[in-house]
Amino acid sequence: MTTDLVEDEGQFYGKAKEYWKEVPPTVDGMLGGYGHISNTDIAGSRRFLQKFLEDGPEQIGTSCALDCGAGIGRITKRLLLPIFHTVDMVDVTEDFLAKAKTFLGKDGKRVGSYFCCGLQDFHPEPKRYDLIWIQWVIGHLTDDHLVAFLKRCKVGLRPNGIVVIKDNTTQEGVVMDEVDSSICRDVKVVRNIIKAAGLTLLLEEKQRNFPDEIYNVLSFAMR
Ligand SMILES: C[S@@+](CC[C@H](N)C(=O)[O-])C[C@H]1O[C@@H](n2cnc3c(N)ncnc32)[C@H](O)[C@@H]1O
Secondary structure (H helix, E strand, O other): OHHHHOOOHHHHHHHHHHHHHOOOOOHHHHOOOOHHHHHHHHHHHHHHHHOOOOOOOOOOOOOEEEEEOOOOOHHHHHHHOOOOOEEEEEEOOHHHHHHHHHHOHHHHHHEEEEEEOOHHHOOOOOOOEEEEEEEOOHHHOOHHHHHHHHHHHHHHEEEEEEEEEEEEEEOOOOEEEOOOOEEEOEHHHHHHHHHHOOOOEEEEEEOOOOOOOOOEEEEEEEO
16 A cells, blocks of 8 residues: 555655656657557557447547546547547646647647646546546555545546546556656555445456566556
């Protein structure tokens, strides 16, 4: 549990904020030097999401999505704006959101709001979102903050809406990265957090065709 690893919450969040301030606002910067896996990542996410766009009881609407820890909008641009009418973005790093305004091109006009805020403090508007996408950012939240944030996400969903977490997972246990001040959890811990937030897991899938040397990346859909 993160309570064992995070001794000083202020420092944990402060260090991460300082780390991201120094990262270039590019796709490569968003992916820690792994910009070349972005196409594979987006294609995998599209396939995962497709299951919730087809006719059927799990089908979600396509009015509005929220990109959490959105950075410069790598996911907003290639995954979300092509599907959803409006996309909101939230990130703690102001420079990334500023960059998004040019990076997204003309479709950026359909971004509803750019929220500069830590997810630990962010309250999604109730019943606004068909999809809340949370990728490569949960490691920056403590367990308690992540549970609380997911509870608020649940409130932010439209009828039949879903939350998706896509993130690194360890084989077993929780590992701290002192460089960017984040933690990496194992699948069981993530599942427990989802349950503690009162959400039901609908689908869980491993991203295929990523380099062997990186963590397993899993997608979890829930409502
Ligand atoms: C690894 S990047 C991923 C960016 C984006 N999700 C993507 O996949 O391209 C992590 C992002 O999380 C943001 N971030 C870090 N801590 C955060 C926090 N507490 N709340 C919101 N965003 C945070 C960083 O500014 C950065 O944009």
